[in-house]
Amino acid sequence: MLRRWLKANALLTPTGLWLGIFLIAPLVVVVEFSFATRDTGVARAVLPWTTQAYLRALDPAFLPIFGRTLVYAVATTVACLLLGFPLAWFIARYGGRYRTVLLAAVLIPFWSSYLARIYAWKALLDGEGLVNTVLGWVGLGRDGGFLLTHGAVVLGLTYGFLPFMVLPLYVACERFDFRLVEASFDLGHGRMSTFFRVVLPGVFTGVLAGSLLVLVPAAGDFVTPKLLGGVDQSTFGSVIDDQFRGGNNWPLGSAMAVLLLVLVVLVLLLRGRRGEDVL
Template sequence: MSGPRRWLVASGLLAPTGLWLGVFLLAPLALVVQFSFATRDTGVARAVLPWTVDAYVTALNPAFLPIFGRTLAYASVTTVLCLVLGFPVAWFLTRHAGRWRNVLLVAVLVPFWSSYLARIYAWKALLDGDGVVNRLLSEVGLGRDGGFLLTHGAVVLGLTYGFLPFMVLPLYVACERFDFRLVEASYDLGRGPVSTFLRVVVPGVLPGVSAGVLLVAVPATGDFVTPRLLGGVEQSTFGSVIDDQFRGGNNWPLGSAMAVLLLLLVVVALLLRSRRAEDVL
């Protein structure tokens, strides 16, 4: 097949996907960027001309720094917890699950079969003052007046629960492709468990770790449902503040500017990750 004909065939195959991304991804993103430069109209929930950078000036106000830092802290802690909890699960599935592997994989995927919002509401009921968790802990003197809602721990717990499968699945794929004979060879050469894990296992599953960290950190950074339902004003994140601007705050330019800044942060993180991956290779 000649070059021009091959190009036409490839373009035809990619056209539906390109059209879909253009209409449902790039067009809304362009609209958000446009709103971020607009002037707020306090009469209605929309943005109007003339264009200005006032929304970005407000979004970069030092008053928002604690919220920004809290957002990064939640995302970072959630990612680390998902990695610590997810790796043993993925390792067990590939090494010791045997004929039960498919059943356990389905168990990992079961949460995706229900609404994320409904699951967070379930955690809200569990962590409430009259919830099961608080009542059980009260039996051993660890209960808390009002339960564990409106705390940083509740938000991190909800985020970790919600995004844990996104860490387990790429780690499972990486562990399944890992050559376990390398572990035996490391032991035969006199390496201990810790040295084998750090020098053999970690480099072997690093692509899965990298993918899992990305799949967890990005949505955890922008999540606003979990902090709103399980946290309070003191647990507000950048995502919840953006949501406030589009609903009760009636300030679409500010919400759009914050969304653009959050998107830029994610893009920078992705670029740094890709550069680090290239350095490793």
């Protein structure tokens, strides 16, 4: 019995070391800095520790930025779900022998730098960009383009994280028994009733997994809001980045990072419990 236990734990040792060195240790450092004091622009974790950074991070002045971050994350998740579900359903049901090719097409954006792709969107959404030019032909153009707007940020986040929604949805749709849809129609249910009573519960695990994979990184992303949104569309992630770069306020940035992490964990726990209730 002891030998079996030792063998099982020996197999987990490499993973445990990796997580300990590259996940737990940096997190401990961030938490330590969040209780540190700011001295001549450099954070020093010295005793006695203080909660001043957390009090500053919870200042009501940051509430609009915090709320904007949640709105962006939720809007991105909903947009990815609305776009990703039909695509995943089509690939799983009608892809046939071209499924691998279609899935590869979904992953093609990952073959290039995320930063380069966001810069490409910045050029497209500019006042003289392709998007504004084409929309201007039909009278829907906008002075200055669509850059530095809330829609630009959500568009960029949706573009960046859409594959994270499609892949889990595809796995769920592939395992779904499509004969249940025909049976539902035979029993007199319409399309909407079949979708909400049969299809959605059948692929709910994929919906939940995809939503979490999109919601979490979208809430912490700082590159897209900075490049496509600007100052007026700043998020919690971009403010954290500012504290570690130009602001030189590591305790405040660390405290904000810890608070964002706590929020994400709470969302994961809540969604996980709701998922168990539905299943």
